[in-house]
Amino acid sequence: MKKSVLNTIQKYLEGDFPLEKPKDLSFGHYATPVAFSLAKIHRKSPMIIADELAQKFLEEDIFAKVDALKGYLNFKLSDAFLDQKATEAILNEKEFAKGQKSGSILLEYVSANPTGPLHIGHARGAVFGDTLYKIGKHLGYDITAEYYVNDAGNQIRLLGLSIYLAGRDKFTNHDVQWPDEFYRGEYIYDLACEAKNSFDAQIFEDEKNIDILSNWGKDKMLELIRENLADANITFDTFVSEKELFTKWDETFEKLKTQNGVYEKEKKVWLRSSEKGDEKDRVIVREDGRPTYLAGDIIYHNEKFERGYDHYINIWGADHHGYIARVKAAIEYLGYDAQKLEVILSQMVALLKGGEPYKMSKRAGNFILMSDVVEEVGAEALRFIFLTKKSDTHLEFDVDMLKTEDSSNPIYYIQYAHARINQIFEKSGKDPHQVIQTKLEALDEDSQNLLFSALLLPEVLEDSFESRQLQKLADYLKSLAALYHQFYNKHKIVGTQNEDKLLKLSAMVAVTLRTGLRLMGIEAKYKM
């Protein structure tokens, strides 16, 4: 819709100009303050310039009215134009708000270590990534959703050790000496029980079995993680194993060497990252020959870039903030354009219950499980609340609030608007396709505003995706629902002279709500 307006205006106006939505719809559907900037160039009053410009647009069909006010140029779309858009949307709902974007994107998110169940912080990144994925696809991008499995390194060994010790504690007579670092939490004991069933209590008798338990435990955890994600309606296209990637280490290392990206000092191998914007150089191979975590990420990103996507997005926890510079440095040494990598940080989540704060810590075993919250409030409510806030700001919410079934829970508010529309159709005994021929013309102001708002979804989706600010979609759906509730209370629909028109209008609103919710991973309700 915005595109049509832009194209039309460009017939008369050269160059760039801002096209915005006026705060008050009674001014018009779109507006531009272009006269202010032209005033400088032409040394004329903005009011006069705006007046002159307004005259030029009178002949255009898509505008009902174009007028100049206080230097602003306000455009009002015609009923015929809006009706045509609505008819298309209702007839072909699946295509509504689809875009023609091109380009491939590799989207990596969650990538939590397979050493424990997902906690609430992971859930936020997961929901954000999954929704970005859904919206991006709808807009036409070719996106792949990928999970990087950190199945190499100390933490997997630590997982095996923790299971081993827990089993030893529970199923043998040995006294257990707990080391400084190990994974706590009941799930470790659950795993030990399972291990006892799968193998035998004998497995806890010999330290040599820790490796077996590590590998076995990692697979179990990955399985659990996939379940946690699936329960929140999240799936991935690909899982990439860090361990398997390490077979490509020599090859990657050679590449870094040819680009003069590494050097040896104090018997360690360093990445020359300080010359590419990082604070200092970083160790990638320790004195004892073991590669660091960064080494794994270098191989991974090399492999990613070899696959040749147009753009790469990583969603990381905010604690990885300092990590961005070194990965980008490595990418440049590998001979790729680090600009193609975009990192979105997902901030901490503070969870409250009845006003009391929860603390979480992955190591301490005192963290909040994603699965517990999903079970308590439902996947949809959780998804929605995460999507109402920017990903890079702290989010605080009370689970009790998500359990209420009234207007303090925004998802019910939107669902109720959708269910209402469906009920109206039932009451009328008609379905949307029976009213599709009715022309939406001579509408009153309320109807016109509602129609226009419902047709804004395409540009909202694009804006949300491109700015990576998905809360814009959530906010939009909330305000569209509010607009419909207002409308409903003010205007009777069934049995009136305008019944068919208002039904068609309602159908349009429903299409928008349904599409928007679906892209957020939420199923619209037809009855509540």
Add this chain to the structure above:
RNA sequence: GUCCUCGUAGCUCAGCUGGAUAGAGCACUGGAUUCCUAAUCCAGAGGUCAUGCGUUCGAAUCGCAUCGGGGACACCA
């Protein structure tokens, strides 16, 4: 200490590529149902947009400084 980020209504937060009278939800006060679901709506009250300076026709929005909250600064992953 260095870097990042945030500071907007009592609370949780939108708005920030400069633009028309700064918004929403919750909470609070009052009202609406013989009529499509009151899970809704209407009205009211609530603000030195942290502070100061600067940039300009115009600043919540951009820049600098200060104060305050949070985070990152591993040969851990």
